Amino acid sequence: MIEAHSSEPQRRLSLLVVDDSAMMRVMIRRALTLAAPDCEVTEAANGFDALEVLGARSFDAVLTDINMPGMNGPQLLREIDKRGWHHVRRVVISTDGSDARREEIQDLGVMAYITKPFPPEVVRDLLERIQESDNGAH
């Protein structure tokens, strides 16, 4: 069996998971670390907490739910734009898989929209895309 290896070194990814459900954060963290065991995952329970964390340090990507109390996912993504944090890749993870919602969210500059429940390969593909876009940017 021939294995393909990328010529670009894989950098350790730093990811911020934003969801008001602690159990959902556990689920997403598990999927991320299964796909990339060395990735660093930080958690926030809502948009306000996420902004505080994003303001304190740099992340490769923020993975956010849509429906959250206080500041929801779309509000968080708009605020990230307003603050000029354009380097942070944006991923939405939601139970709403409707085309209309995907289109609405796409306008907020998201690189991926993942519908819950998701199979593990979706997360693996996402992390590969983040790595690739990172390699392309350097």
Add this chain to the structure above:
Amino acid sequence: MALIETAPLTDAVIAVAERSFFAWAEPAADGPMATDGVWHHASVAFDGDFRGRTTFSVPPSLADELFRCFLGLGPDDPVDEAALRDLLGEFANMSCGSWLTGVQGRRCFTLASPEVESSGGTPSGEPTAVVMVNDQPVLIGVTLEGAAR
């Protein structure tokens, strides 16, 4: 939507049970089942092309099993009640969202935060559908309030 098709509903619950909870699930065969004792009821109100509420009733033994499996807990490890309710709420949230995505197609919908309560017995009346998860029943109830748009 006057009559609810059960197949998209059961498919949604099976997908959630298998993908997110690593459980084995299938539609239940017709026939009587024991519904006495305390059950957990996780419900989610929705609004979109149509408005209503889905309720997923789960026996405590299944809730406990799913929770321990999900967090990798042993049989003697304590179960955090708040975390258990959070998990059941997410089970309901994902199941309802997955069902609506399948039946509504293009249109957006909104889901309220899940509500989880425990009470003796199951909701009165026939469930809309029943799914067996790890050989234990999950009763699914859907109530519609009429066209929202």
